[in-house]
Amino acid sequence: MITRDMLLKILHNIAKVIEENRQFLTDLDAAIGDGDHGINMNKGFKAVEEKLNSLKDKDCGTILKTTAMTLISTVGGASGPLYGTAFLKASAVVNGKMELSSQDIIKMFEEAINGVMMRGKAQRGEKTMLDALIPAYEVLKNSIESGKSLKEAFQDAAKAAYEGVEYTKTIKATKGRASYLGDRSIGHQDAGATSSYLMIKTIAETLD
Amino acid sequence: MITRDMLLKILHNIAKVIEENRQFLTDLDAAIGDGDHGINMNKGFKAVEEKLNSLKDKDCGTILKTTAMTLISTVGGASGPLYGTAFLKASAVVNGKMELSSQDIIKMFEEAINGVMMRGKAQRGEKTMLDALIPAYEVLKNSIESGKSLKEAFQDAAKAAYEGVEYTKTIKATKGRASYLGDRSIGHQDAGATSSYLMIKTIAETLD
Amino acid sequence: MKKIINNPENVVNEMLDGIVKAHPEYVKRLEGFNVLVRADKHDKKKVALVSGGGSGHEPSHGGFVGEGMLDAAVAGEVFTSPTPDQVFEAIKAVDNGEGVLLIIKNYTGDVMNFQMAGELAEAEGIKVESVIVNDDVAVENSTWTTGRRGIAGTIFVHKIAGAAAEKGMNLSEVKRIAEKVISNVRSMGMSLTPCTVPAAGKPGFELAEDEMEVGLGIHGEPGTHREKIKPASEIVKDLLDKIFNDIDLKENDEVAVMINGLGGTPLMELYIVNNEVEKLMREKGLMIYRTIVGNYMTSLEMAGFSISVLKLDDELKELLDYKADTPAFKKL
């Protein structure tokens, strides 16, 4: 179970981690994209961070929806609408709720991924954030269903996401800006998959 | 006395020396000007060189006038009109002559310098070609009048021109492009003075 | 990073103010937004054209706001697509009941952000259509990928669809015209140097003194491949070959040509390129109807250029020559 306070703490920590990795994510994007992923994501989560205080008394749905709208109106680029849609779809699952059950979390994650796939018209294996998100979701679901704690489940998910990031190094991009490089994109890890991994890892580390 | 053939040989050798010093003159001009003096002068004397063959049977005045017009229509920049005018004024002194006496040569040199001063509105001491030409002329005249051979006289003149070039290092430019640098022009030798010195030295070396 | 700026985080904002101050008779800024709209009074009921994208492509797109071209341009951060709320404001500001055409360059981010904005506008009852420009032949077309990028050919869409709207054509006609331009235009570019996003502080890639990057987009990203520098004539041949391979052009076909500078290349070189382009076109028996040379869709200070070729018919010719009066493109 994730309480509203824990949710706020997770968002706060994600903002911190994204800020710490601003340059790293930007460099990853520079290699095969246009070198702005860290900059954009940091701008978005800084804006989210500034709103967290005013969300202290809100329900989880509102918190996530505000996060979504803030990302959509500040990040820009490809990741803005994608992460924005992810949070928006997740928020719809938990409208009005003050805490999130394990089942909620699985459903939120599922909806978020569907949102990204719908918005970006991409599949797993195209060297995008989906290559971190989908395996992480599958492992999370499994671990929860096999009775592990949420923290453990997210630790497993983070591992799977990390492997997904590693996997992106081996494949050619067919979606996003890196797709223009064709085979030259092979050998580089995807920036968006990396930011997804960082978020999941942060959830695992924040949970107690 | 300088015969027509010797005059042609001198022009030929000047063209060669200018070509050899194309980069050197350009670098000098780059330091305090716009870095084209060697390029421009080489273009001009290459064009002169191409005409020498057709001038074999012409008088000295025609040879010098053709040289002048060729320089005027190919060199461009400041040095084109200046050297062009110099040769044009010199040519007028020896219209129709098949050889040049020592007195002709003194007069030609004098007229050439007057032409440069009139066209460029400059004096000695302004860090231009005149700082090589004027002392060279004075020494040449002196040496001839004191009975030295033409070769010796031009050797003396070349020495004076060289000193003139050295002198340009110590002064501030007040004419030409280098004048825009103000005090920053001090410490650099003038490109036009250097090309003038090279020409006089070449005359000395070509004479026998 | 050597740039004449104040704060790297504030370049887009200051630039937009600088544009408005330079061209107050053409453009004004929507207060609080990174959106430039037409400042000239016109009561004409017409289809409104909205374009935009990341900044760093100046004069695209703000420079094309004016009579006969765009009604609004939305500026994102440098090389970053603007967000849907910004595009939505632009749409609301310029719609006068005849509907709005969004001219989008085919980048995942641009497409998603503009389309989300279109959805918001439609929800408010505004008629919105969009076209997606994908003229860059460097990227192989495929239904399995993102598809081709939109680059300098977009200017032809602005010009010609803009004329159609100014002439009073309705939304579906203007869209048809825009799509005809898109299906008739092909582009490809190369660069000699990378460029530096102000907020990133360092160049997007590195090139040796004797290397050039070929088949690249307009966001400082690397191209499809890297080569040793060649003479202009050979570079032009390579790019035109790719373009000719991709579009059906027969002898005596009429075309418009754009030699677009990427920002750091002097006009001298663009004209030398144009000299080569004309030679190859003539050899192929093509008739050059109009040529445009200059910096129109740039990539900050990148040195390089792209060639765009637009196949014309009578309708496109008339619209290409129609009056335009904008800061960066004027046709008397």
Added chain:
Amino acid sequence: MKKIINNPENVVNEMLDGIVKAHPEYVKRLEGFNVLVRADKHDKKKVALVSGGGSGHEPSHGGFVGEGMLDAAVAGEVFTSPTPDQVFEAIKAVDNGEGVLLIIKNYTGDVMNFQMAGELAEAEGIKVESVIVNDDVAVENSTWTTGRRGIAGTIFVHKIAGAAAEKGMNLSEVKRIAEKVISNVRSMGMSLTPCTVPAAGKPGFELAEDEMEVGLGIHGEPGTHREKIKPASEIVKDLLDKIFNDIDLKENDEVAVMINGLGGTPLMELYIVNNEVEKLMREKGLMIYRTIVGNYMTSLEMAGFSISVLKLDDELKELLDYKADTPAFKKL
């Protein structure tokens, strides 16, 4: 040296052909000469304007040949004044009996070569007058030196004297107007990078990553001094201070402003500069009547800019706004 060219020795020739091929409706080349003249048919008896100088300043000067500006532009080698015979041909080609005004930038070479051409033309009975533009305040004025350089302010002379000629003023009137512009315009520039003359193959000077060159001309030559890079606001203040020190401007005076890019600077930065220029102008109580931003008098691929300020009166305002239609400057 990284350039998109063929042979360094042939750049001017190929460029001129490229210009003519791009703008056949505006310019044609005098066969065998590096001279571009108006291609549009006009039977108007009018004073003809001839300008030019070294190449490498594109679009200056060929880009300004057309209705309401120049009648001919003479191109020398890169950064090298053209020779008198070339200028003479230009004069002969465009004179229609009303006389010719030579617009010369104040460089020893330009002045001498153009004046020699003027002498040749006068010897053939053509009425020739000349004006010498010396707007660069970086160089202290003095009767003992060459005097100030002519830089981007020259474009205002082309525009305004061109309008005067197009309106039918006679030679002495057009000359009076040109001289009024010259006495009312001041400019100053700076650069972040040097540039490379193709035939030289290496840059004219070197600058460290954190240095800028201030008070420089348009021929790749060093400036009056070197400084650490500063924010745009401070650079603009330094340049404008120099300009304001040199020209008498009172509150509510009207001015035209040009932010001129040197070739390698993106428009984004020029607009950021313009934003600062407008702020300082406003603080001083000056009224900006018109602003021109772009690459008009360049120095090959040099990154940098110059600011020009022209003090206006009613006569100059009317001529500044007069119709112009040339490849690089259009006023509807």
